[in-house]
Amino acid sequence: MTGLPKLHVAVLMGGWANEREVSLTSGKGVADALESRGHRVTRIDMDRQVAARLAAAAPDVVFNALHGVPGEDGSVQGMLDLMGIPYTHSGLATSVIAIDKQLTKLVLQPHGVPFPGGRIVKSAEIFERDPLPRPYVLKPVNEGSSVGVAIVTDDSNYGNPIARNAIGPWQDFVELLAEPFIKGRELTAGVLDTAEGALALGVTELVIESGFYDYEHKYTDGRTVHVCPAQIPPQIAALCEHYALTAHRVLGCRGVSRTDFRWDDELGEDGLFVLETNTQPGMTPLSLVPEQGRNAGMDYADVVEAIVADALRRYAPDKLAGGGDGHD
Template identity: 30%
Template structure:
């Protein structure tokens, strides 16, 4: 029997979703093999709750003391979307303590969490990316740089964000300033990129039993202007078609590109590559290294279409690291 810490929560706008992901993992873990402990990480508070009692984590060795029992963990299931679970911070901490975890390592997590750095690196590996500009808070040339280098419409995004928080699609130059202010409210760095007209396709890739497996490609059809926060989490505002209704060759190419990127970026666990398919090209949007795994999330649907139950998915992720 292995003790598994499921870490959830985190310090971003994705806190609630992460708590849902964590609870779902706890509910569906194979209890014959694993003993789950859902640990909420929120700022400096790292707590395990059992009925009405709260037990703080000892950060010196990532252990719990319950009564006279000291509980150490054989592995960590990482369900924190956003910082500090998706950007390499917790990965560094667990590496120092020699505790294995289900997601990508420090460098891959940190790189992929920085949307601009990640785009620039994947473009070196041959992926297509949209024209973009990277801005810092004190950059006085922001609006003129965008006007000079990019075609409208553009997406203005916090560079280190997720769940479309603080993001806008801007059609008119006069609206740029407000969109920049909104994004700078969330982050000190911003990515502005050209809008690519096309279909949104996403591909989940997992390393399991020595193999890299790509799940069936999924199309995201948003009823909103784009796949924004509401469309992501309000039922009925988006449709996820698994497998995507695209020609077999298109799906195959998308899976190949995703598996290559998974290899090149040295990913671990389950990650989701997002693209806009336009013309014959797959424009890389981002890679989610801790994708949502609530009951309504895309990854469990992809796994199901591949033939894995939710429990299979959790078990396979844990078997990879134990």
């Protein structure tokens, strides 16, 4: 429990990104949880007038429940910085870096965080030749929730080389990140900021019915089984938490983050690779961070209030001490 005073919280959700519907679900859950704890909540479905609507609301703090661009890439963070409104999750610089998968890799690799190899390719290049030996993965550089990810194998129906009319991310993005496909298991580890410091929430394994952990599997009930805590060797779980905490610290994440992994269990510790760090993990009923929070002894509202408390510690400690306007 955070012991928060009663606050006026604007929950920013929706927007126009590919992940709009997920954001609306996250935002509703967050708003309901805050109201259940006695906070005053203003729900804002983000549009082009968002700055004026926030100024009129004059909240103590904004809970940023947006996913994708422009809520997760530094744009909204910069606006809130200019407006002087405290907000949850990571700040501008961290958001700019973390939403870019290649830039994240360049920042974290010198700190011992293992990533698959790979490179940025022009989409037009892949119609001439494969950028890497098959199997490999093509993904947008700056989209979340596995939006636009394609796994290219010898027997995939994309063609060889990939046909220009094949359905895939190359039709929507000029550049893509090409990485070797890492066989094995999907793991993820959340990190939550508390008054005592960053807390690793544990490791979850994602067991899917077929394919990989894409957007549909993430947000369709019954498509993925969450094993929490993951049934993996203790040293692998410890490594996942170590890399997640390192990513959180080095990138400068705040509030909460979640780092995703692929683990080739035939290779032991050498088979563990980071895929990305998400600075604004989902807060839907199927989301991973709330589930990991429960495993750590925190209910959904506890996690939400912990994220709000971190924002106030950072931007407005006087309000954390009881200066919020609550229901005034």
